[in-house]
Amino acid sequence: MSETLHFTKMHGAGNDYIYFNCLDSELADPAGVAVALSPRRHAVGADGIVMICKSSVADAKMRMFNADGSEGKMCGNAIRCVARYLSERVGGVGDELTVETLSGIKRLTINRDEKGAFLSVSVEMGRAILDGRHIPVDADGLIRDYPLTVGRKTWDITAVSMGNPHAVTFVSDTGRLNLERIGPLFENHPFFPDRVNTEFVKPISENEIEMRVWERGSGETFACGTGACAAVVASCITGRCPFDVPVTVRLLGGTLSILCRSDFTVQMTGGAEFVFDGACVY
Secondary structure, eight states, X not given: OOOEEEEEEEEETTEEEEEEEESSOOOSOHHHHHHHHOOTTTSSXXXXXXXXXXXXXXXXXXXXXXXXXXXXSOOHHHHHHHHXXXXXXXXXXXXXXXXXETTEEEEEEEEEOTTXXXXXXXXXXXXXXXXGGGTTOSSOSBOOSEEEEETTEEEEEEEEESSSEEEEEEOSOSTTOOHHHHHHHHHTOXXXXXXXXXXXXXXXXXXXXXXXXXXXXXXXXXOOHHHHHHHHHHHHHTTSSOTTSOEEEEETTEEEEEEEOTTSEEEEEEOOEEEEEEEEEO
16 A cells, blocks of 8 residues: 655755654655665665654664665764754754764754854764774774775775774775776675775875765765765874864765864764655655
């Protein structure tokens, strides 16, 4: 039996999701909805869906599902959009709020100008995980500039978890990469037991990097918040960027500002934009 689903399309730095207000009741089949609505030319089109749900420990809970229907633990761009949605469309929620995720409770701040207009959202992303088995990868300890053969080439990777696993590799040119071919090889490599998100990073200066990302379950996306965080953490621990200084991350869909502190806690700041409201039959 079909039903009409009301949604809001939002994006953070071009990383777009379909958001459902599930504070009263959750979707019965979120994985199926994600698969049905995410195709770009045959449906609404998105990198996946996000349910904004009730939480007993935070202002709300975020559940996100990738375009292939797999549930993700955390999405940095999506959680900024959740924060803005809650602050501006749900009564009783202010500009300082908390959101529960499968990677823990995240604290967020809405940044506004002197007239109250929205500027950005800052998220305390927590401490980066650098121990191989806890990321997880199939190796022990710090995985820094680790040679890994993917396809017919050996890449130096630095592995980081920001609540989900990331493999960061530094390249001289991001534009020439064939991510449609390389991305799935990384994502499904046996070195990564839970699959992996892969960031291809070009250093520009000590406080600026350029990045393309292949996300597990979604393919190449215009941006990945946790991936940008992982890229800056990797840049810091390999000596390419300094700790305790904001780094600008340039992605296909926009820019993010990432601060990696010397204790490996990370703050992310970036936009969160409403695109349109709609309804569909599922």
